Amino acid sequence: MSGVEVTRVNAPAPEATRAQLPEPLTAADRCDRCGAQAYVRAVFPEGTDLLFCAHHGREAAPLLAARGIEVQDGSERLAEDARG
Ligand SMILES: [Zn+2]
Numbered sequence: 001m002s003g004v005e006v007t008r009v010n011a012p013a014p015e016a017t018r019a020q021l022p023e024p025l026t027a028a029d030r031c032d033r034c035g036a037q038a039y040v041r042a043v044f045p046e047g048t049d050l051l052f053c054a055h056h057g058r059e060a061a062p063l064l065a066a067r068g069i070e071v072q073d074g075s076e077r078l079a080e081d082a083r084g
Contacts, residue, residue, distance in 0.1 A: 025074045031056055041072040 029038040031053035040057025042050045042064050052060055057073065064071050 025051070025072070039074045041074070043070045043072065045069075 025038055025041060027037060029041075029051050030036065031038050032050050033056045034053060036053035036055070038051035038057075039054045040052040040061075042052065042057075042060065044050070050060075057071070061071060
């Protein structure tokens with residue numbers, strides 16, 4: 001006694017369709033230039049990213065901005081972390 005089967009496809013949650021937010025930088029993230037702890041992440045349009053320490057992040061910021069590359073600056077966390 002089956003009529004037309006209606007398959008319900010659950011639409012994905014709205015959150016799933018949004019672009020993935022990059023994870024916050026952690027102490028395990030390292031500068032791609034010098035290996036120091038990374039505080040800045042540059043996100044390239046193709047989905048790759050580069051990590052920079054505060055020093056190299058500051059150095060690269062004008063170049064990245066000129067190319068329209070999004071930069072996540074987490075250097076304010078420097079104040080939270082104890083030195084050393
Ligand atoms: Zn560096």
